[in-house]
Amino acid sequence: MDLQLSAAHLHFRNELRAWLAANLPRPWREELRDPRATETSLIELRRAWQKKLYQAGYLGMDWPEQWGGRGGTEVEKSIMEAELARADAPPILNILGIGLLGPALIHHGSEAQRRRFIPPMLSGDEIWCQGFSEPGAGSDLAALKTAARLDGDHFVLNGQKVWTTFGPWADWIFVLARTDAKDRYGGISFLLVKLDTPGVSVRPLRQITGESEFGEVFFEDARVPREHLVGQTGEGWRIAMTVLGYERGVGSLANSARYGRDLAQLAAACKELGRTGTAVREKLGRLVVENEVMRANGIRALANLADGRAPGPESSLEKLYWSEFDKRFRETALDLLGPGGQLLRSSPAARADVDWAREFLWSRAGTIYSGSSEVQRNIIAKRVLNLPQDAR
């Protein structure tokens, strides 16, 4: 057991810290509370930041150089994510492209697809959204009905996707579509679709935060060139499972850095408000403890990566931990702050430190997206604990 970063990783981390100190204009929380900020201006700011990271060689960290990556390791990628969180850098705009589609193309794409799609994905010139969920296919993803019928050298796409994060601003969407109605898993294929294709339309959906970060995407006889099929016809489910493994991946270290910062603000607020009684201290103490344990989970995951142990189904434990913690944290923050914690950012009386009301509302999303807590528990029960097939 040795939880210290190796000399090479320490060097990498220190170099990155110095680069961030010199290149990050200001922390993301300050951008968010700038009165001139709009949804669009923040998107453009994130695009510019992503480009800067890309040009400095900090994106596509563990992807091969020949496709525009850095040729580094997953350990360096995890260190980078933790450092970005620690510095409070703007979130990477093309997170779905880089986080999900990139690994899919590297593992299953053609050489032409990798050369065509990876560089603009990393630079932020092409933003991707994810077309998996449908009105009738959420946790039961394989129930999806969007159909792709081969017609000459095109697929003709019909159907609807929903909860499509970044749909309203994206340029492209990667879609799971049914190419065989009779084969539940083997009848699904993975397609890349440009959102300005005739027959494709995007409608924003308003979320409980009032924002429209996600939307619906409709396909009506949309023609998709056959070369935009990833892998073979019928391999979509297998590719999607690779991709979702990455999505659940190792983020506890970065998450605990982010929560740690908000916790420091909450503790300072409690002190300032004179909230120092034992009931308050106990609540605050549990948040500190649970966040510290998340950090220990993150250090363990990083050490396992460095030790050559690829994360398996137990990465569902990490997703379950942080997303359930997030809800407790944000609920407790409102308890401790009182009614003032519910003030919207637009209210002059709202606290400037953290947008507590928005974070509270947002915390309801984490246990639903990217495999709900129920799906994560199913994965743990079957693939880690090897419990029998369930009777529902």
Add this chain to the structure above:
Amino acid sequence: MKFELSDDQALLRSSTRDFLARACPFEASRRTMEHDSRGYDSALWQGLAEMGYLGLTVPARAGGQGLGTVELAIVLEEMGRACLPGPYLDVVLAATLLAAAGGQDALLADLAAGKTVVTIAREEAAFAGSPGVPARFEGGRVRGTKYFVPFAAAADGLLVPTRDGVCLVQKPLAVTALATLDPGQRFGEVRLDHAATLVGPPGLLERVDLVAAVGAGAMLLGIMARLLEMTIAHVQTRQAFRRPIGAFQVLQHRLADMLLKTESTRSAVYRAAWCLDTSDADAALACAAAKAYAGDAARLVCGEAIQMHGGIGFTWELDLHFYFKRAKTLEQHYGSTESQLERALAAAGY
């Protein structure tokens, strides 16, 4: 960077598991817990000495192995798994205090050899919040009353923290037994008016408190790991409605939560142990977090284990309740959850 145990550490784990399986199978522990008035077995205690467990963290100059907190956590996790009764952790903590004080090598050697048993007498009140009378050390004598003194009736000596420093008293001691719900741990109320020698300043307890937090956390981890195994085995064999009850999603999801708590405790305990061994700046926060989290996690895991076993889980016959009771002792002593939360806040600067 590596979270997994080194070869030596893995060997320590497997040899400890083998030793405990041989020297104290559950039936033997049960006999001790049910019938032994001292609460531990002398032959087993000598075995622990001969195998080097009693001197695990005692410096080599005093006849110990001089190993670190990670190794201690490995051993204590196994003792938790075995539901080992007795003062092992209490004696390790006394040794930690004596080693920190310096000049106590002869006594440390006796502790490591199993020739003498010394524990620390901390509590000055039986119930939380009731004002105790602080023990005093004046004119070569220590006076006061201590509660919940671990294995006081069997101890040859006690380390007694007072506001004037930590001092050492020898038996005979005036002990009134305090029988609690946990037969794996024996406590006594001790009235002190004894000649005593000063061991060192009260600050010696700082290190002891950190080791206590990690040590109790490691035992709680072992208890949780064992109960999770027992419960998984039970739900896979117990049939209801013509299927193993482990096929019901309502139990599967709760078992997933039990694993989450157990494995998160593992991350926290071993990281805390490593931080202590490397004098990491985060050690105080990591130790407090590990103990507080382990206590909360054990409530869930032990409680669910009983619930999923059903009626048999509420019987004296099944081993489960001994673990459940050990867990409650470990949660409330060695720095209660309430005190660890305050320590965590202080360490974080809040």
